[in-house]
Amino acid sequence: MxxxxxxxxxxxxxxxxxxxxxxxxxxxxxxxxxxxxxxxxxxxxxxxxxxxxxxxxxxxxxxxxxxxxxxxxxxxxxxxxxxxxxxxxxxxxxxxxxFGAVLEGSRNVYWNLSAWQNLLYFGRLKGMRTAEARSRAEELLKGLGLWERRSESVGGYSRGMQQKVAVAAALIADxxxxxxxxxxxxxxxxxxxxxxxxxxxxxxxxxxxxxxxxxxxxxxxxxxxxxxxxxxxxxxxxxxxxxxxSQFRERDKYEVRIEGDLPDEALPDGFTAKAHEGTTTISGRVSDPQEVYALVDRLRDRRAVVQSLAQVQPDLEDVFMGLIKAPAHD
Amino acid sequence: MTTLTPTADRSAPAAIAERPHASTYLNGFVNEVHKGLLGLRAGWREVLVQMITFPLFYLLLVLFMGRGQLKDDLLVPGLLGMVALTFIHEQVNRVFWSYLGDLQSGVLEQTYLTPMPSWVLVLGRQVAAVVSALPSALSVLLVGVITIEARGGNTPFDVQILVPLAAMVLGTCGFALVLCGLTLVYKRIEIITQFSIAIWFIAGGTFVPLDKMPDVTAFLSRLILPIAPGIEATRDILLGGHSLTNLPTGWGLWWVLLQPLLLVAAGVVLFGRLERVARRRGTLGRY
Missing domain, CATH: 3.40.50.300 (P-loop containing nucleotide triphosphate hydrolases)
Structure with a gap:
């Protein structure tokens, strides 16, 4: 009932x-x-x-x-x-x-069965009628480029193909x-x-x-x-x-690239320099954009040739690392 | 380029079945049996090896019991015991190892991400295991019958044995349910499976009749071993020529029928409880 x-x-x-x-x-x-x-x-x-x-x-x-x-x-x-x-x-x-799910570390599907058998099995398990599961499995396998190899055991597939089958199984009931x-x-x-x-x-x-x-x-x-x-x-x-x-953009980071080397004493506080193949990249965070102009003036005084000056936007990795390394607050 | 062709938008299902239809349960059950049989087909080489080794083991055992001779008076009772033992060995092992394998590969978790209750799937798994156990058990029976007939003997058969056979299958399902439940929670319980097979071999009445055992052993075997009352009844019918309603050894027909039902009930209750423990501890997947 x-x-x-x-x-x-x-x-x-x-x-x-x-x-x-x-x-x-x-x-x-x-x-x-x-x-x-x-x-x-x-x-x-x-x-x-x-x-x-x-x-x-x-x-x-x-x-x-x-x-x-x-x-x-x-x-x-x-x-x-x-x-x-x-x-x-x-x-x-x-x-x-x-929902459908692909879980980390799990095979998610039976490796001794074929992709086709897996999709039909999970489709019916999720309450689909066989005809409905067949049609959906065909659609998914064709869409994922697995149709030609649908009858092979999943265990013989490459890692990427196995993951495709796992995703297809998660999506079988749409x-x-x-x-x-x-x-x-x-x-x-x-x-x-x-x-x-x-x-x-x-x-x-x-x-x-x-x-x-x-x-x-x-x-x-x-x-x-x-x-x-x-x-x-x-x-x-x-x-x-x-x-x-944008929250992390408040602490803007700048990067200046110059030709040749830069002596350490010429480096303002809070900045770091990395030399690589004839160029030096100077980077650091500033609270006031004036500090960047001061840096450029300082480099000019040393007759350094400035190749580029750019504001570095924080990427998600910076944000993530910043968040997980920040002291915990209860 | 990989694409996912849009179908009708189902991102907002309008009506959801709170509980699956009875037909959905049935489909899920049949689906599980079908999957088990696909696994059987995929492992046909292993089945073939078992179909050779189990009959060989039977013949060796009868030779051993006959001190190097195939004695006619040992072939028939030995055959009864060996067919039952092969069957239960195969059924329990197939259910247990497939369950453990699914648990360790993480596929078992995927079966829980469906509206299908786990008992439907375990039931399907059991039926598939019963079917999968048949080739090995039948091969023992076939070799036994051929050997007996070739030596001029007569293989007894009585349709009444279908009742104790069915009882043995049911009791074994109950026991396998307990094993599956334990597998969900505890690691390395395969020793229990192997130990139980040894117990059936020694004290299940397969080779040594229960009435020839010490009273305590016979009592405990009849009480808890899933095949013991069935084997005893089969012996009474085939070797003693008794009717099902008049079994001279053991506790009678009522116990042959009741014991497997109790085992299944215990299996269902324990499986349910252990499954809840597994959900609490997060052991439905151990990969």
Whole structure:
């Protein structure tokens, strides 16, 4: 006997077009066993539908724990997780229909089965009819360039192809939310590009919500609309990507390139110099742009030939490193 | 260039089934059995090796028991025990190792990311294991029958044994459920699986009838070993010529039927509890 849901009442109506966040995490805490350490400490996040959300943090920060709780694989000590308004614990079956996931370190699919068999298996497991699963599997395998090799065992595929099958299995039921835990780990440049292309397509063309964890900041910077950084189980930043970058832009960094070497005594305080193949790059942060002019004047006095002067925008890696190295505040 | 062709937008599903339809459960179950059989087909070489080694083991065992001679009075009872032992060995090992393999490769977690309840999948896995255990068990039976007939003997058969056989299959499923549950929480429990096979071999009534064992051993075997009452009943029917309703050894038909049901009930309860523990500890995937 199947039951159609009432619109989630205590929260909001599910769906990308509504105001309900696709992913909502509130007060999430996880303590393993009798440990006093909180692997996840009162984490709250809200991811609007259609967003590509980057969830970043150093190893052991609590990213995978959070994702596993979100996926219903791990019980939280306290707090709630909702997927399109469905509580993962209380309305598990409905919540499970909201997402597909590729988990880090896991094979995700059966290596002794072929790509085709895997997709049909997971499609039917997710409640699809066989004909529907076949049609969708064909569409995905053709789209991912695996159609010609669909009958081969996944175990014989390259790492990139295996990851493609894992992503295809996560997408087989066309879920509105996709959780990708380190989807590009171990992939070569081309395969990483492919994954990034999928994510972009999923989000921009299909309106999917994507929650992505990765250590590759270029991937995040290129794809993510919003970024949260977790450290020691606590979320220490949760902003739109450009806002996060602009916050760090306050401490502007400048870079001056000159021909030849520069004696150390000519280097102003707070600046560093790096010589490489006949040029020297002087860089440092300034609180007042006048300091840059003073530096240039000083270089001119020494008859240095200035090749370029540029304001260095912080990239996400700088921001990330700045955040995770900053002293913790409770 | 890799593309994902847009289909109808399902980013905002309008109506979601809170619980899957009964037909969805059935599809999930059939799907799981199908996957298990695909695995069986993929591993046909291993099955072939087992279909040779298990009958050889049976013949060697009868030779050993007959002090170097294939004695007719040992071939039939030995065959009963060996078919049952082969079957349970295969069924339990297949369920356990496939479950452990999925746990360690992380694929098991993916099966939890679906609306399908885990019991449906475990049930499907059990049925696939039962089917997968048949080639080896049947090969022992075939070699046994050929040997007995070739020596001028007669292989007894009575349709009534289907009842204790079914009871053994069910009881083994219950035991395998407990093993699967333990696998979810504890590492390195394969020793339990191997130990249990040894116990069935020694005290399950497969080669030494329970009524020839010390009372305490026979009591405990009948009480908890999933194949013991079934084997005892099969012996009574085939070797003693008794009817199912009038089994002279053991605790009678009611226990042959009740024990596997109790084992399955215990398996379901324990599996459910251990699964909850695994969710708390985060051990559904250990890769």
């Amino acid at each position: 199947s039951t159609q849901t009432q619109a989630p009442s205590s929260h909001e109506r599910p769906g990308a077009a509504s105001a309900t966040p696709a992913i909502e995490i509130s007060g999430l805490t996880k303590i393993y066993g009798s440990s006093e350490t909180k692997s996840v400490d009162d984490v709250s996040l809200s991811v609007p539908a259609g967003t590509v959300f980057g969830f970043l943090g150093p190893n052991g920060a609590g990213k995978t724990t959070t994702i596993k709780i979100l996926a219903g694989l791990l019980a939280a000590t306290s707090g709630h997780t909702l997927l399109n308004g469905y509580d993962v614990t209380r309305r598990r079956s409905a919540a499970m229909q909201q 879920p509105p939310i996709v959780l990708l835990d380190e989807p590009t780990i171990g992939l070569d440049v081309e395969a990483t590009r492919t994954v990034m292309e999928w994510v972009r397509t999923l989000s921009r063309d299909r309106g999917k919500t994507v929650l992505l964890t990765t250590h590759q900041m270029n991937v995040v910077e290129e794809l993510c609309d919003r970024v949260a950084v977790i450290r020691e189980g606590k979320v220490i930043a949760d902003l739109r990507t450009e806002e996060l970058l």
